[in-house]
Amino acid sequence: MTTDTPTADLTDDHAFAVWAAEQAGARLLEVRAQGLEGRELKNAGDAAAQELLARLLDEHRPEDNVLSEEARDDKSRLTASRVWIIDPLDGTREFSEPPRDDWAVHVALWQDGQLTAGAVAQPALGETFSTAAPRQVPARTSERPRIAVSRSRPPAFVESLAQQLGADLVPMGSAGVKVMSVVRDVADAYVHAGGQYEWDNAAPVAVARAAGLFCSRVDGSELVYNKDDVSLPDLIVCRPELADEIVAFVRSHGTD
Structure with a gap:
């Protein structure tokens, strides 16, 4: 699988987080369309999204450290100034139950003690929420919380x-x-x-x-x-x- 040619400035951490999350999301939709079921679908999704995100980070942020649910924890991150914290597939159970849309891809950057950039893609919903273009939460529309x-x-x-x-x-x-x-x-x-x-x-x-x-x-x-x-x-x-x-x-x- 080849990734789409980026149209955003990937030197910008916010834009990169969005692009990476959306690339992983697109890959997960491909995996979901292969006809796999149950544990086989869960495992395939976890592996495919992890492989893609690891490759994108290695290519575009080779000097940064990574903490991922699906990879060995490299403790050198503890002395690093920049660490990408990723969950390649959040909501594996929901992902394995098409057509559910309540699963996501998480890409965040921790830098010098703070979260500085982040994106949450919901591929089956067709939306990505991010620090690149923060949403301002509207006034509450419900009577009860x-x-x-x-x-x-x-x-x-x-x-x-x-x-x-x-x-x-x-x-x-x-x-x-x-x-x-x-x-x-x-x-x-x-x-x-x-x-x-x-x-x-x-x-x-x-x-x-x-x-x-x-x-x-x-x-x-x-x-x-x-x-x-x-x-x-x-x-x-x-x-x-x-x-x-x-x-x-x-x-x-x-x-x-």
């Missing part, structure tokens, strides 16, 4: 939070899709404490922050990336006006 949750295992504490806020739960797949649902005004918050890793939310958080959303750990503390331990188990992404009430609820009630 909406909280994005896992479609298979919504945590009990989020159900209690929804009661406190008078909110509705909106089930969907993929961590990145849940964060983008707040950017898209499909949901107003995503609150998670069931365990994630840096690649699950680095790109979504970069995009959400650029859109003006509140992002933190569930106790309100900062999200820190490029750590030795890549576990980042909990997350809040929400409209700024909901942040204080959500953080206060979690601090008071916990996540058990």
